[in-house]
Amino acid sequence: MNSDGSIDARARFLAAVDTIADHQDGAGRLCAACVLALPVQRAGIVLNVSGIGLEVLAASDQVAERIEWTQVTLGEGPAVESIARGLPISVPDLKQTHGRWPMFFSEVATAGLGGMYALPLQIGAIKVGALDLYSAAGAPLGATDFADAIAISELVTAVLLNGDRDGRIPGSLGPWWNQPLSTREVHQATGMVMAQLGVDARTAYVRLQAFAFGNSRLLRDLASDVVNRRKRFHQDPEGDLTPEQEAPTW
């Protein structure tokens, strides 16, 4: 378990997305890529839509889709709890939930499932939703695979936020995505852009990411520029499309 491992997991996931690109649209591709990149059978994504609640975004297959809908309809389940508490919820065996989520349990108990891992898709106070991973019966995730799953969930979070601009997941996820997306300065820059633009944290992060992506810059370098006041964001997003000419940095 080390950062080399998580780099491998990210790279595997990105490669998997490329493999599936032609066969599926949008977020379904992300779910299918999880199944390829991790020792899991199924995957689903629920979104946390502010002001509305939870919605099912996508799933790798009908079984997963049904379970995601069950959670959303009941308002109960590992993904719901994961989003509410902001931490991963591991259920190595869905037949043994120890009295948690009673309604959810009665719905899924007969589905012939193994384990379930609900990973929050979040960046601090930005709560995007949850990624649910389903393992085969008798094959719960080990520690290394779980760590890989966390690394992939962070990448999924960033990709979903990137899709904010036009609502679509990019056709393939190029090498730009294989970078540290979650440095201290990225979070500080998010806060600064919030205040610069008078927007919420999610919007601020999306603007940062979009500018970095659009100008082929590493997110952490852009964040460093923001934190060190070499780059400011302005109200007009059109101004972001061309590289900003601020005070020279050399």
Add this chain to the structure above:
Amino acid sequence: MDNDGRDSHPRDDYGRLAQAFVGLADTLVDGYDVIELAQQLIDNSMVLLPIAAAGILIGDMQGDLHVLASSSENTRLLELLQVEADLGPCLLAYRSGEQVAVDDLRVDSQRWPEFAKRAEEYNYRSVCALPLRLREERVGALNLFRNEPGSLVPADIAVGQALADVATVGILHQRILTRADVINEQLQIALNTRVVIEQAKGVLAERGDVDMEQAFTLLRSHARRTHQRLSDVAQAVVEHGDTTAIFGD
């Protein structure tokens, strides 16, 4: 009692030490706040030990170390801690569960050359990394820097380790630890809380035209003054963007 030339009387030290533990114990009751706890540990270390800087790091689910609190928000210190977290004494202390000390980074620079070089640039001559561990679980490390070569005396190391042990219990916040995933839950919460605090610092730094150090101080003072948890204040700042109360203090 040999205390490296500090002027304090041994009785003052005991008094301060007792205060430090009472203060840490306070954070374990209602209104518990893991970031505040970690910051108090750092503050106590700076007062009680003959050190120039300190940082506490905890491990995430991938086994990577992240800074939870430090004696200053100074970027150089944070960068140095991160270099050390990638490869250095504190990573070794975390992984092995043992105390790791380098008495003279200028002399013993072969083992961790990148870290030794950076430390030298920032005038730190020696380092002591104390593990944060509970039974067989490795949680992180407390890292102590000095401007002089040489080691901390055993009494000081014992104090540092005792503070680290209390912090470990606080961070894990469970009386009986039965499963590894419970420990990991607490770590994940702590790490995400740190992210929220960084986001809040950004909002304050921009609004108040202050640096990140001052932004953090503002957050902390406001939390104390209004008897709120640091993490709750940070959450409110990021969720609602409302900083008027903080600047109005």
